[in-house]
Amino acid sequence: MRSVGLVARDLIPTYPDIMCMHRLVVIVAAAAIMLLQPACTEVSGTGRSQFNILSVDDELDLGQQAYVEELDAAKQAGHTMLTNGAEHDRVMKVSQRIFDAANRMHPEIAQRFNWEMTVIDDPETVNAWALPGGKSAVFTGLLPVTKTDAQLAVVIGHEAAHAIARHGGERMSQEAALNVLMSAGFELSEADAGTQEVVMNALGLGTLAFSRSQESEADHLGLLIAADAGFDPREAIPLWQNMAAAGGESPPEFLSTHPSESTRIQRLNDLMPEAMAVWQAAKAAGR
Numbered sequence: 655m656r657s658v659g660l661v662a663r664d665l666i667p668t669y670p671d672i673m674c675m676h677r678l679v680v681i682v683a684a685a686a687i688m689l690l691q692p693a694c695t696e697v698s699g700t701g702r703s704q705f706n707i708l709s710v711d712d713e714l715d716l717g718q719q720a721y722v723e724e725l726d727a728a729k730q731a732g733h734t735m736l737t738n739g740a741e742h743d744r745v746m747k748v749s750q751r752i753f754d755a756a757n758r759m760h761p762e763i764a765q766r767f768n769w770e771m772t773v774i775d776d777p778e779t780v781n782a783w784a785l786p787g788g789k790s791a792v793f794t795g796l797l798p799v800t801k802t803d804a805q806l807a808v809v810i811g812h813e814a815a816h817a818i819a820r821h822g823g824e825r826m827s828q829e830a831a832l833n834v835l836m837s838a839g840f841e842l843s844e845a846d847a848g849t850q851e852v853v854m855n856a857l858g859l860g861t862l863a864f865s866r867s868q869e870s871e872a873d874h875l876g877l878l879i880a881a882d883a884g885f886d887p888r889e890a891i892p893l894w895q896n897m898a899a900a901g902g903e904s905p906p907e908f909l910s911t912h913p914s915e916s917t918r919i920q921r922l923n924d925l926m927p928e929a930m931a932v933w934q935a936a937k938a939a940g941r
């Protein structure tokens with residue numbers, strides 16, 4: 655008798671339950687549409703399936719616009735762009751080798767990019783970035799922390815890998831998907847914790863786990879690119895130790911969005927046999 659009572663109660667939901675079901679249907683339907691092909695693409699080099707509604711051309715356009723804006727903002731903040739000198743030449747030499755290796759290893763995506771590197775004279779900023787489409791920058795604050803060219807190559811390789819793996823487009827697509835849900839009447843902030851988690855996980859959004867998966871992917875692909883460019887991949891270990899040490903009490907900007915040093919070093923050690931094989935092959939090829 656008791657079980658019958660339970661069934662009856664389930665079949666006659668209270669008013670708030672009906673509202674909840676209605677919203678859940680909207681969420682699931684919208685998420686299903688968003689997650690359909692052809693918005694799913696494969697990440698070059700890892701084969702991971704990713705949700706990306708942007709075309710490569712869209713990303714090239716957006717990257718170009720963001721590049722102009724970012725450099726403009728740096729100028730507004732009083733920083734100059736180096737066009738010569740030892741720091742400029744070092745970054746250019748290392749980044750050209752990284753871009754060449756990226757084009758070799760990921761021809762389908764990387765060869766469509768307009769790779770370009772700018773050195774921003776900002777000794778306070780320990781950072782580098784690569785926008786969708788390959789427009790990149792290194793801040794001079796990174797240079798004393800990357801004590802060897804191989805260490806600098808690992809950072810530039812990591813950033814280039816974010817662009818190759820189209821992480822920016824992926825992130826924007828997930829944000830757009832969430833916006834569709836919102837405009838369908840779904841208020842994430844008003845949903846209960848369980849529903850929030852379901853939606854966030856469905857979209858791969860917002861959670862640290864998602865940004866960490868992008869970070870591991872960039873570490874993996876970036877290490878192989880640096881190795882293929884002829885840089886000793888083992889330098890990745892002291893690099894991340896230097897980056898952590900450079901942070902002191904407040905970690906550098908670059909680290910604040912990146913995984914903890916010990917997690918990262920453990921992972922890099924796991925990747926090292928693969929990277930060493932790529933490096934040996936690169937050396938045999940005269941790189």
Ligand SMILES: [Zn+2]
Pocket residue numbers: 812816869872912
């Ligand atoms: Zn990163």
